[in-house]
Amino acid sequence: MSDNQVFWLISAPNRTNEDIFDSVNRKTAKEVSLSENFKFNTPALRVGTLNSLITLNDELAKIDTFVEMTAKRISKQLSDLVGSKPGKEKSLSINGHTIQQYLSQFKWDDAKYNPKSTLQEIVDKIYSTASKLDEDLKTKTSEYGALTTAVHAEEKKLMGNLQVKSLSSIVTPEQFIQTEYLTTAFVVVPTSNEKEFLSTYETFCEYVLMRSAKKIQGDSEYTLYGVCVFKKFYENFKTQCLERKFIVRDYKTETETKTQDTSKLSEDQKNYKTSMIRWCRLHFPEAFMAWIHLKALRVFVESVLRFGIPINFQAILMKPQKREDKRLRDILFNEFKYLGSQHIGKNEEETSERFFPYVFISIDWDV
Known part of the structure; x- marks a missing residue:
């Protein structure tokens, strides 16, 4: 299995004569092996008014970026602390599952994000969760950095040249x-x-x-x-x-305020590091799940705006093989070009996400 951690989340209206997922999976996975595909379950959320959907859709991309960066910062901080490559830390699991397993088996958390709430209420809760985690991470990073600086300063006093040595x-x-x-x-x-x-x-x-x-x-x-x-x-x-x-x-004897003992500082730093690793492992899943719920919400909103109501679309999670993006795009264009217009470009270079004939949202976990 590839280490590539970039996923595509697409959606299109269901057809009466053919299952959308089966068709996409056959043409992109079974016949040409360009991707791994999974049905992505989205709940039946409250739609609200058209104007509220349009307003929310404009807001979602910005919030998506913030929540993504929060999850990635926690992941990077953890990898820095344990010395692994970013995103490859073995304990980066979501309720005991790998990132791909969680995404491929995604199920909306009704207890945390009540589907009967308004879309804005769900977005506000996701943003609040990410904001709290982001602030906590900044505080912990700052405190750990201060301890590390103090340890280095004490070591420099003992090991440095005569300009700085105690x-x-x-x-x-x-x-x-x-x-x-x-x-x-x-x-x-x-x-x-x-x-x-x-x-x-x-x-x-x-x-x-x-x-x-x-x-x-x-x-x-x-x-x-x-x-x-x-x-x-x-x-x-x-x-x-x-x-x-x-x-x-300057040198003083009895009146000198003695510097903190280096071994005590080092022990404090070690204990704080252990505590911070524990915090990152505990709260990374919370940040990541909030991010993916926001992705699901974006798919829902964009699908309703694009395909209308009653709600009748299928979301698909795709994991493209490396360097096969263009071939995959061509297949998807031919599959769904009937949804678009003469203004939609076939090649990726000629278009942007919003002009694909299908809804497209990227989940990029390459940190």
């Missing part, structure tokens, strides 16, 4: 002079500018203690020095260092 793991209490008048400025100096710094730091401002620069630690890029200055001129010394591209790192 001084608490480098400087000892004996190296930090702090009296009523004096303090230690910790200066990060590029290794290539070390000689320049040592020959000029005493002139950066008033009251820098002569020959007070002490090397504390070095790496491949930078060297950390401690320089004793009068507190009153500390900020001036810091500014003068910055102008010469030497970075002064």
